[in-house]
Amino acid sequence: MTILRNEYPRPEFVRQDWLTLNGEWLFEFDDRNCGLVEDWINKQRNFTKKIIVPFSFQSKLSGIGDPAIHRVIWYRREFEVPSAWLGRQIKLNFGAVDYFTSVWVNGKFIGANQGGYVPFSFDITDYLIKGENQLVIRIFDDETPNHPRGKQTAKKETWACWYTRVSGIWQSVWLEPVAKNHLKTIKILPDLDQGEVAIRFQLSNCTENTRIQFKVLFKGEKVSEAETSINREFGYFADSVSMPEQVFKLTIPDIQPWSPENPNLYDLEIRIKEAEQAVDEVRTYFGMRKISVERGRICLNNKPYYLRMVLDQGIWNDGLYTPNSINELKKDVEMTKAFGFNGARKHQKIEDPYYYYFCDKLGLLVWSEMPSCYGFDETMIQSSTAEWQRAINRDYSHPCIMAWVPVNESWGVVQLLNSVNSEVYRRVVAYLETMYHLTKSLDDSRLAISNDGWQHAATDVITIHDYSQDAEELAGNYGHFKEDRHAASFLAGLPIILPGYEYQGQPIMISEFGGVKVIEQGSFGWGYGDAASTYPEMGERIQKLIRTIQTEAEICGYCYTQLTDTEQEVNGLMNAQRVPKLATNKFAEIFSAK
Secondary structure, three states: OOOOOOOOOOOOOOOOEEEOOEEEEEEOOOOOOOHHHOOOOOOOOOOOEEEEOOOOOOOOHOOOOOHHHHHEEEEEEEEEOOOHHOOEEEEEOOOOOOEEEEEEEEEEEEEEOOOOEEEEEEEEEHHOOOOOEEEEEEEEEEOOEEEEEEEEOOOOEEEEEEEHHHHHHEEOOOEEEOOOEEEEEEEEEEOOOOOOEEEEEEEOOEEOOEEEEEEEEEEEEEEEEEEEEEEOOOOOOOEEEEEOOOOEEOOOOOOOHHHHEEEOEEEEOOOOOOOEEEEEEEEEEOOOEEEEOOOEEEEEOOOOOEEEEEEEEOEEOOEEEEOOOHHHHHHHHHHHHHOOOOEEEEEOOOOHHHHHHHHHOOOOEEEEEOOOOOOOOOOHHHHHHHHHHHHHHHHHHOOOEEEEEOOOOOOHHHHHHOOOOOOOHHHHHHHHHHHHHHHHHOOOEEEEEOOOOOOOOOOOOOEEOOOOOHHHHHHHHHHEEEHHOOOOOOOOOOOOOOOOOOOOOOOOOEEEOOOOHHHHHOOOEEEEOOOOOOOOHHHHHHHHHHHHHHOOOEEEEEEEOOOOOOHHHHHHOEEEOOEEEHHHHHHHHHOOOO
């Protein structure tokens, strides 16, 4: 059978040898939660369904398409390891699985993972047998509000702007052989001003003979190369140890900066060597660009840069979180640019790595946003902070990402509505502060917006959400905000800046607005405010709103809601099938104007 999504899953960290496990698996719902007691791990258990991985069981592309609540699900398949991989460690990799995953190989428990949006892997070498091996996976995903859900409904049905649940495997699964001493992680930090790039890397192990080689190419031509031994300062207890992260800097001559207008990328080849023999080779890439703030303006490569962004939810009718091809991700980026935008806010989803790859390649700035929890307690704090760190680490090297957004519209921290003197209010404010400073401690080279929309504590950008459908009303709301930065000036009725915090000259953006629904789509469908009568009227309303925003000198950009219709939310510039509601050049005329 033809395997959908059979591309190499990790475009920013490529190895030559790998084996996809995407395709048809055996599958079973476990609504009685009896699988562990009844030993479903045993290969004699008869699984009655089949599913196409990597599509969640709720999606049509999975072959099941069941939107009902099933909290416990099981997967099983067999695989053989290529004989050419003999002598190497075998990694079992998962792109993303929602939410709590337990894994067995040949009846032996391998490990577990908690988190729905980030990758994880296991070394399964010692559990393999010659010939056919069995892989069994159990996944638990319930409606609890204290783990990251994003826009997945916790109700039986979809409603307003919350959509079909996504449970289980929704990104690729694959095997990969590696040497004992291999590259574990890499983070690339460009320094445009100094003309160099810092490469932060971690090896699995090393010996006194281990060396690492870097080669940088631009359009196929070598521009920089270096080789160095490994600092074994922390490894004197043994000949071969797990090493902490290390940093190596390379000078980049005649820099070709990256921007949406000129998305110049450098290729980076990394080779791990033992006694002059290569034992691991990884290919990646980077862009030389700088994100900064100067005098209340967001700057790209040391120049003020007006952001024209669109909100993108990353949901498809047939695959939900997972499109049937990476070309669908590429098309979304291409259409975003064709409509006149220079950036996108990927909303409430840590997207497939190929989305960021195409933004890097084609030139589109991105705000990366943590999927929200909806209940504040210790479990929520632990789950959100842990997964957010892993999301930042996964996507650190993408030049397209310019901002991190750990919290949206006070979701999960609604106790900000409590009295400022209450204990829980102080705790949720501390949580906002923690998420901001945690983000900056992991990556100080990008912007961090601690609570996008309103009720800001520490933040690099003051962001505002206002779905006024009348341009004059939007202008009036912003006028009140200019007079009193703490006033509840906008439609949400909440202050943009929390009590006890002051406006400190940060850039100001309208990071959600518009959301215009068109009545031509019928009475069914959700949107913001009164619907426009026709698509041309929709375009006229959008244009008036944008021109109003652009007349405010201190506003440095906007993000329009939204790129596509998403299930019952029908306020996209395109419908759910990605068909534009107005001519592409008409949207470009509206959004590309400065």
